[in-house]
Structures are given as structure tokens and as C-alpha cells.
Amino acid sequence: MSIVETVEVKSASKQTTDFLSAQHKLVIGGTAALSTTGETFQTFDPALGKVLTSVPHAKQADVDAAVAAAQAAQPVWQRMAPSERAALLLRFADLIERDTAWISEIESLDSGKPKLHIAAVDIPLGVGALRYNAGWCTKLAGETIPVSSPDMHVYTRREPVGVVAAIVPWNFPLCQACFKIAPALAAGCTVILKPAEQTPLSALILGKLALEAGIPPGVLNVLTGEGATTGQALVEHPGVAKISFTGSEEVGKHIARSASKTLKHVSLELGGKNPNIIFADCDVEAAASVAAGAIFFYSGQVCSAGSRLMVDAAVYDRVVDRVVSEAKQLKLGHGLNADTTMGPLISEDQLARVNGFVEQSRKGGIEVAIGGNRGKGDLASGSFYEPTVLCGADDSASVVREEIFGPVLTIQKFNSLDDLVPRANNSNFGLAAGIWTRDISKAHAAAAAIQAGTIWINTYNQFDAAVGWGGFKQSGYGKDNGREGLDKYLQTKTVWVNYGS
Numbered sequence: 364m365s366i367v368e369t370v371e372v373k374s375a376s377k378q379t380t381d382f383l384s385a386q387h388k389l390v391i392g393g394t395a396a397l398s399t400t401g402e403t404f405q406t407f408d409p410a411l412g413k414v415l416t417s418v419p420h421a422k423q424a425d426v427d428a429a430v431a432a433a434q435a436a437q438p439v440w441q442r443m444a445p446s447e448r449a450a451l452l453l454r455f456a457d458l459i460e461r462d463t464a465w466i467s468e469i470e471s472l473d474s475g476k477p478k479l480h481i482a483a484v485d486i487p488l489g490v491g492a493l494r495y496n497a498g499w500c501t502k503l504a505g506e507t508i509p510v511s512s513p514d515m516h517v518y519t520r521r522e523p524v525g526v527v528a529a530i531v532p533w534n535f536p537l538c539q540a541c542f543k544i545a546p547a548l549a550a551g552c553t554v555i556l557k558p559a560e561q562t563p564l565s566a567l568i569l570g571k572l573a574l575e576a577g578i579p580p581g582v583l584n585v586l587t588g589e590g591a592t593t594g595q596a597l598v599e600h601p602g603v604a605k606i607s608f609t610g611s612e613e614v615g616k617h618i619a620r621s622a623s624k625t626l627k628h629v630s631l632e633l634g635g636k637n638p639n640i641i642f643a644d645c646d647v648e649a650a651a652s653v654a655a656g657a658i659f660f661y662s663g664q665v666c667s668a669g670s671r672l673m674v675d676a677a678v679y680d681r682v683v684d685r686v687v688s689e690a691k692q693l694k695l696g697h698g699l700n701a702d703t704t705m706g707p708l709i710s711e712d713q714l715a716r717v718n719g720f721v722e723q724s725r726k727g728g729i730e731v732a733i734g735g736n737r738g739k740g741d742l743a744s745g746s747f748y749e750p751t752v753l754c755g756a757d758d759s760a761s762v763v764r765e766e767i768f769g770p771v772l773t774i775q776k777f778n779s780l781d782d783l784v785p786r787a788n789n790s791n792f793g794l795a796a797g798i799w800t801r802d803i804s805k806a807h808a809a810a811a812a813i814q815a816g817t818i819w820i821n822t823y824n825q826f827d828a829a830v831g832w833g834g835f836k837q838s839g840y841g842k843d844n845g846r847e848g849l850d851k852y853l854q855t856k857t858v859w860v861n862y863g864s
């Protein structure tokens with residue numbers, strides 16, 4: 364089915380409509396290929412509930428071919444002059460940036476996110492990861508180690524782990540892919556990218572742009588498919604050395620178990636239930652305004668979402684009022700509309716999951732200060748959910764404990780730092796936290812005490828390719844970005860040289 368028949372996208376560019384009308388192919392060893400079985404699956408515009416286009420469903424034979432291509436390309440890519448590898452990554456980044464306008468449209472149609480957010484946030488972050496990691500290509504130095512044995516020169520080499528399977532979710536498809544591709548390629552690994560089945564399109568664009576940039580065939584392969592088949596085949600494949608995964612806790616644990624059979628390297632970014640903490644001495648209105656953005660950005664489908672707002676009892680009412688008033692300002696709509704500030708949820712399944720949490724809260728007597736329903740009127744045909752604020756939940760409520768991954772905020776009171784810290788830490792997750800205070804001692808004390816991979820003080824949702832991102836506890840292990848994000852694609856070889864006679 365073509366875009367013309369299925370979706371009315373009046374404001375999309377010709378490049379976007381041409382892309383959607385084309386027959387999509389896997390990228391394996393530099394060649395565009397249909398799935399060996401010829402099977403495809405559909406991807407949807409979640410704002411309209413309509414089919415966008417179909418993409419190949421990669422099966423075992425396609426996975427085998429992609430792994431073989433990545434294995435063949437890996438030694439060549441590793442041996443390429445580091446400065447040349449860096450230049451190719453920079454060119455790749457330039458091409459993504461060049462195509463920002465139409466890639467943002469495709470990503471918006473596929474994910475529901477506002478196009479303007481994708482152009483302003485997702486693509487710059489992805490491009491930034493490529494540029495940051497390009498710099499590392501020429502700096503992968505080992506060390507010399509003085510040893511106590513006579514006449515021995517010992518040095519280390521930092522070598523790529525091999526073929527990497529990058530398995531990414533639907534909330535930041537291009538950006539998460541770049542967070543994995545960029546350091547892996549900088550390290551000299553080759554990559555097989557498997558996007559989420561809800562958002563396969565930008566990955567196919569990345570595969571083509573990598574080739575256009577001159578990155579050799581087989582260095583970046585793209586397989587669209589389902590997690591349980593395509594993804595699982597990658598996780599089990601003996602030719603894959605490392606799995607770099609972002610997604611749900613449940614699938615992350617399953618992948619860690621499956622990958623242990625072939626002792627793959629595994630890194631997992633598994634989401635969070637992040638406390639955002641407002642002390643009474645901060646700029647309360649500013650904090651509450653950012654707190655609203657911290658949950659409603661991309662409809663709350665963000666691992667770092669500030670989904671647990673914990674507020675000093677002295678300013679609780681002011682914060683609730685301000686967050687509710689910010690929620691009222693949001694303009695729900697199609698991601699291609701310039702005035703949309705909040706798009707739909709990714710799917711009807713996700714909407715049902717989110718609504719299930721809210722219904723359970725209602726039944727449990729938790730106050731719904733605003734929202735709590737799917738979108739009405741023009742929004743009813745898409746997977747829209749109202750920005751929702753829940754007040755008065757206790758710490759044991761499922762809405763306080765579980766990652767909802769929707770525009771649902773709980774606001775709770777605390778009385779002191781001593782009351783706050785154990786409650787903030789009473790979570791299986793430990794991805795991120797926000798702290799709002801003008802008291803520098805309190806800020807540092809809370810930052811040290813809270814169990815999370817990232818702490819933001821008087822700000823929220825700041826990211827940079829140079830800064831590691833990843834969680835504590837069941838939010839996973841292994842960082843994306845920063846030096847640590849590169850290290851996980853490298854292994855250290857030690858060389859002993861006897862220079863004695």
C-alpha cells in the first residue's frame with residue numbers, strides 16, 4: 364500500500380512521500396535486499412492509526428547473511444587508518460544533518476513525535492554522537508606497563524570486540540541507533556542495527572546514508588524485523604560478539620540470559636522511574652514548569668522521564684497548580700503540525716497499558732488532578748492520551764513503582780531530606796533523578812545519596828555525546844555516550860616482548 368492511499372500527509376515533503384512509496388529493503392553488506400522469505404510487516408502512523416508503509420521482515424537466513432557481511436567487513440574496517448575512519452564518521456554525520464528536514468518528517472510519521480522536536484533534539488543528539496566518537500578514532504591508545512620481570516616490554520592494544528548487534532527501541536529510534544553505531548564504528552567494530560518494529564524507517568535511512576558517506580559495505584547493516592525472531596536470532600548468533608540493547612527491563616533480562624550461552628558482551632539500558640525532587644527553597648515556579656516538561660516531553664515515553672515528582676510539603680499545592688496549568692497548555696496533535704507540542708503514544712497497545720495504570724489508580728482512590736483519558740474528538744482515531752497528573756499515591760502504588768512510559772505524573776509530598784532519600788531510592792530502577800534547591804549543601808548531599816546513573820541539579824533532561832548515560836540497579840549496565848560508551852566496544856590485548864638476549 365502506498366502512502367497516497369493510506370495516509371493524508373498534506374504537509375510532508377516530496378522526499379518523504381517518495382521514500383514512503385518506495386519498496387523498502389534490508390541493508391546487508393552494502394546491498395539492498397528483500398527478506399529471503401519475501402515477508403514484510405507494516406508500520407503505522409500512530410497519530411492517525413493508519414498504515415504508513417511496509418518493510419522487510421528479516422528472518423534467520425537474513426541474519427546469517429548480515430552477520431557474515433559484518434564479519435567480512437570487520438578486519439578491513441579495523442585496519443583502516445584511524446583518521447580515515449574518523450573522516451567517514453564525520454561525513455556520515457554531515458549527511459544526516461543535511462537531510463534533517465525530511466528525516467524528521469519520516470521519524471515523526473513513524474513515531475508520532477513532533478517533527479520540530481526531532482529536528483531540534485533527536486537528530487542533533489545523533490549527529491553529535493557521530494562527531495564526538497569520530498574524535499576517538501585517532502585516540503584509542505593502549506599503555507606500556509612496567510613489570511618486575513627483567514628485559515620485558517609490556518604494552519596493551521585496544522581492539523574492537525567484533526560484530527555488534529545494536530537493538531533499539533521506538534522512542535528515540537535514530538538517536539538511540541547513533542548512540543550505539545557511533546562508538547562501535549569508532550572502535551573498529553561492525554554493526555547490525557535492528558530497530559523496533561514500530562519505528563523501522565529511520566534505521567533504513569541510516570543504512571543508506573552510511574553507504575553514501577563512503578563507509579564500506581558490511582560495516583553498517585540494517586535488519587528490520589520482530590524482536591522475537593530477528594532480534595532473538597542476533598542474540599543467539601555465534602558470530603555476534605556484543606549486544607548493545609535499549610528497551611524494557613523484561614526483554615533486557617531475557618537477552619542477558621540468551622546471550623550468556625555464547626558469552627557475548629552485553630550492555631543494557633532498561634528505563635527508569637525517576638524521582639524529580641523539588642525542595643521549598645528553589646525557584647518553585649521554574650522547577651514545576653520544567654518538571655511538567657520532564658514528564659510530558661514525547662508523551663512520557665522517555666526512559667529519563669521525571670515520572671515521580673517528589674515535592675517539599677511546604678510548596679506542594681503551588682507545584683501541583685503549576686504542573687496542571689502547564690499540562691493545560693499542551694497542544695496535542697499530529698507530529699507534522701507546527702503547533703503540536705505533544706504527539707500520540709506509539710501504539711494502541713501502549714495506550715491500553717498506560718490507561719490500565721491510570722484506571723487502577725482511580726479504583727485505588729488516587730486523585731486524578733488532570734487528564735486520565737484517551738484523546739477525544741479529532742484525536743480519537745490516533746493513540747493520543749491526555750497529559751495526566753495523579754496526586755496522593757502512596758509509595759507502594761504501581762503508578763509510583765512501575766515505568767508507565769506515558770504522560771502520567773505522580774506528585775507526592777515529603778517532609779525532610781531524611782524522609783525523602785529512602786523513598787526516592789525505594790525503586791528497582793536507578794536511571795536518573797532531578798534535584799531542585801538553592802542550598803548547595805543539600806544539593807550535594809542529595810546527589811550523593813540518590814542511587815541513579817545521572818543526577819540533574821536545577822535542570823532536567825540534559826544530554827551530551829560526551830557524557831555517559833546509563834543506569835544503576837535494574838536500569839541496566841553499561842553506558843551509552845562519553846568515554847565509557849566507547850570502552851564497551853573495545854577489549855584490551857596485552858603484549859609481552861622479551862628484549863633480553
Ligand code: NDP
Nearest residue numbers: 531532558559560589590594595610611614633634666768
Ligand atoms: P521491548 O524491550 O520489547 O523492545 C525493545 C527492542 O528489543 C525492540 O527493538 C524489540 O523488537 C527488541 N526485542 C524484543 N524482544 C527481543 C528478543 N527476544 N531478542 C532481541 N530483541 C528483542 O520494548 P517494548 O517496545 O515492548 O516496550 C515495552 C516497555 O518497555 C515500555 O512500556 C517501556 O516501559 C519500556 N521501554 C523502555 C525503553 C527505554 O528507553 N529504556 C524504550 C522502549 C520501551 P520489536 O520492536 O520488534 O519487538
